Amino acid sequence: MINQTYKEMLKGKSIIREQSEFAAELGKEIGYDNVFDYSLGNPSVPVHDDYTKVMMELLEQESPANLHGYSPSLGITQVRLKVAKSLRERFDIDYDTKHIFMTSGAAGALAHAIRCVTAPGDEVITFAPYFPEYQEYVGKTGAILKVVPANQDDFQINFEAFLEVMNEKVQAVLINTPNNPSGAVYSTETIQKLASILYKKQKEYGHDIFLISDEPYREIIFDKQSVPYPSRYYNNSLSCYSFSKSLSLPGERIGYIAVNPKATDADIISVMCGQISRGIGHNCPASSVQLAVAQVLNKTSNLTVYETNMNLIYDKLVQLGFEVVRPGGTFYIFPKALEEDAKAFCIKARKYNLILVPSDSFGVAGYFRMAYCIDTKKVMRSLEALELFVKEEYGIRS
Amino acid sequence: MINQTYKEMLKGKSIIREQSEFAAELGKEIGYDNVFDYSLGNPSVPVHDDYTKVMMELLEQESPANLHGYSPSLGITQVRLKVAKSLRERFDIDYDTKHIFMTSGAAGALAHAIRCVTAPGDEVITFAPYFPEYQEYVGKTGAILKVVPANQDDFQINFEAFLEVMNEKVQAVLINTPNNPSGAVYSTETIQKLASILYKKQKEYGHDIFLISDEPYREIIFDKQSVPYPSRYYNNSLSCYSFSKSLSLPGERIGYIAVNPKATDADIISVMCGQISRGIGHNCPASSVQLAVAQVLNKTSNLTVYETNMNLIYDKLVQLGFEVVRPGGTFYIFPKALEEDAKAFCIKARKYNLILVPSDSFGVAGYFRMAYCIDTKKVMRSLEALELFVKEEYGIRS
Numbered sequence: 001m002i003n004q005t006y007k008e009m010l011k012g013k014s015i016i017r018e019q020s021e022f023a024a025e026l027g028k029e030i031g032y033d034n035v036f037d038y039s040l041g042n043p044s045v046p047v048h049d050d051y052t053k054v055m056m057e058l059l060e061q062e063s064p065a066n067l068h069g070y071s072p073s074l075g076i077t078q079v080r081l082k083v084a085k086s087l088r089e090r091f092d093i094d095y096d097t098k099h100i101f102m103t104s105g106a107a108g109a110l111a112h113a114i115r116c117v118t119a120p121g122d123e124v125i126t127f128a129p130y131f132p133e134y135q136e137y138v139g140k141t142g143a144i145l146k147v148v149p150a151n152q153d154d155f156q157i158n159f160e161a162f163l164e165v166m167n168e169k170v171q172a173v174l175i176n177t178p179n180n181p182s183g184a185v186y187s188t189e190t191i192q193k194l195a196s197i198l199y200k201k202q203k204e205y206g207h208d209i210f211l212i213s214d215e216p217y218r219e220i221i222f223d224k225q226s227v228p229y230p231s232r233y234y235n236n237s238l239s240c241y242s243f244s245k246s247l248s249l250p251g252e253r254i255g256y257i258a259v260n261p262k263a264t265d266a267d268i269i270s271v272m273c274g275q276i277s278r279g280i281g282h283n284c285p286a287s288s289v290q291l292a293v294a295q296v297l298n299k300t301s302n303l304t305v306y307e308t309n310m311n312l313i314y315d316k317l318v319q320l321g322f323e324v325v326r327p328g329g330t331f332y333i334f335p336k337a338l339e340e341d342a343k344a345f346c347i348k349a350r351k352y353n354l355i356l357v358p359s360d361s362f363g364v365a366g367y368f369r370m371a372y373c374i375d376t377k378k379v380m381r382s383l384e385a386l387e388l389f390v391k392e393e394y395g396i397r398s
Numbered sequence: 399m400i401n402q403t404y405k406e407m408l409k410g411k412s413i414i415r416e417q418s419e420f421a422a423e424l425g426k427e428i429g430y431d432n433v434f435d436y437s438l439g440n441p442s443v444p445v446h447d448d449y450t451k452v453m454m455e456l457l458e459q460e461s462p463a464n465l466h467g468y469s470p471s472l473g474i475t476q477v478r479l480k481v482a483k484s485l486r487e488r489f490d491i492d493y494d495t496k497h498i499f500m501t502s503g504a505a506g507a508l509a510h511a512i513r514c515v516t517a518p519g520d521e522v523i524t525f526a527p528y529f530p531e532y533q534e535y536v537g538k539t540g541a542i543l544k545v546v547p548a549n550q551d552d553f554q555i556n557f558e559a560f561l562e563v564m565n566e567k568v569q570a571v572l573i574n575t576p577n578n579p580s581g582a583v584y585s586t587e588t589i590q591k592l593a594s595i596l597y598k599k600q601k602e603y604g605h606d607i608f609l610i611s612d613e614p615y616r617e618i619i620f621d622k623q624s625v626p627y628p629s630r631y632y633n634n635s636l637s638c639y640s641f642s643k644s645l646s647l648p649g650e651r652i653g654y655i656a657v658n659p660k661a662t663d664a665d666i667i668s669v670m671c672g673q674i675s676r677g678i679g680h681n682c683p684a685s686s687v688q689l690a691v692a693q694v695l696n697k698t699s700n701l702t703v704y705e706t707n708m709n710l711i712y713d714k715l716v717q718l719g720f721e722v723v724r725p726g727g728t729f730y731i732f733p734k735a736l737e738e739d740a741k742a743f744c745i746k747a748r749k750y751n752l753i754l755v756p757s758d759s760f761g762v763a764g765y766f767r768m769a770y771c772i773d774t775k776k777v778m779r780s781l782e783a784l785e786l787f788v789k790e791e792y793g794i795r796s
Binding site for chain 2 (some may be wrong): 115
């Protein structure tokens, strides 16, 4: 008989999807080039040329049995070794093959990591604003997601609120830096403070608390800053990565979990993830994609367009009087809406062909997200529409 | 804190893996070419040339955003349409795009199908001998796998035993034809009888019972026979397919669920599977692999080697006096061991460099499985070793 839980899920519709579908429909009427579609976080830059080159070479030269044959459920050993080596050199953490588990992107990494370090009924804490799919990744394990209210000054962590939510049922804390939707990058100070609280709470509660760090935007950083790597500050860390954004291949579903070698049970967490894979039929990312990515680990697509877009949008928002925190990375910005009801604000924007996402499903009221992974010329045209929108609807003049 | 269920799983080791690892170790000593390794169902023939050609063309000509961009969680629409069309033409069932859900191989298909039509506590029936991973695919949803004892005459269904196991908690019946490990192909008569019982029981219990049909070996059929397609005989059918064997690309993790259009809720089962994907972070098979496979749907690798190997092995087994059912397809054969303890039999065989898998984990005692997806010349050499083994250890002369 049809499962009622999943059937019920069909009734809900994500607001991101709703806006994206509206954009597609509008595109049919007025031409998609005239729709300023900021709804989806879908990378706009092409894959790195070297990836294509490597894949062509593999197809020409590698034996089909190696290229398309079964991968171990933990990932191809040589691929894991290369990922470990790359991370070791970059972050000075003593990763080895056994600490790497290859996944279907960051989504697969998070779903495995959460299953690995929680049991049904446990609590997992995350911080608003947060990626709405965390509800699914956590909830479907049987664990419970608890959300700490946002620090609206700068979208760093609201530590006071965190300490109020913290309790001994919490087995994992889930962070996302650089952050979707705010674009905020947690400072070294933020991560150090978080780590020090977690160390203290582990002692107080007498059990491990894992830090699950969602890092698909690790390579999209502005102002030539360096981003602190959370695992360097806390031993019980599981770093969840995706090549979706760095190499622009989100459909290929490739990423990994890197287990801090000093974590409790560090030597068996990858193997446990392999067991988790069995039950969900995931098995492994595509073998050819694993082999190709392993040869371009330290490359990225040309990601500069995102910074260009951010600067254009941020400056215009400030000029128009929006309250907005300047993003440190990602391809998102998260300004305060011009009225309390963010959804109403976004619906009004549709009239100007502006497709924005209201903030409520990210765990904060009264904001909106713009995913500016689109062409810069379109961004420029969209800013004229934005100016018209706020002037006509809210009487704001720059 | 580390999940204890998955940690406990590390203690068990599959006998297939144990034998396969023994084969690898032995290979290091005597050269793998001298190890007659029948442990793993890993296709030995190369991928179809057209797959490689299509993938090269896609890399050269397709826009990176289409080739590597996000796939909808149900699969790329054009790919689903092509799969539906191919199945419609081949099996005369009125499949449409909405009935196809793209998966990570048959494993992903089964795990989704089971989650979709059961709730925790429900029962799922399968028939011995069966693929041991069914325990995980079913058990990890919270449902319970009930195994019907084998019909050892011909490895068709033991209907008497089936009716004893059947009860109103059963929400799904899981079949695998052509069968791993027996190589048996269910006859039209078997499938018709099964369907008629299921129709009767649906009425009796007042709820749907889904037939989940695991069909990765659909294309590996001997003696030019045609194989009945289970979904033609029963409306509530979910056909789970993988291209792993037909195209020899098991590592690329690509397959599908085809929902019979006459099934209850046929129009929403794929969409529900998309919801299931969210919670396990699976999302979709690799986009480039979906696009490439869609262009070679009706091709297969050269699969004749499996029939050649089967005939050689079957004839020798018969000649040596083994009780064995002649396989109708797959690349497996499942003879009766020469002593009651199949494991002891397989351990003794190691001395002759023969790596066989004892039958216990397949739900039958006293048999062994040979996966003859290996080079034919090696098969011929292995048969000499087999002859020596049975003569020296069991005094049987041909």
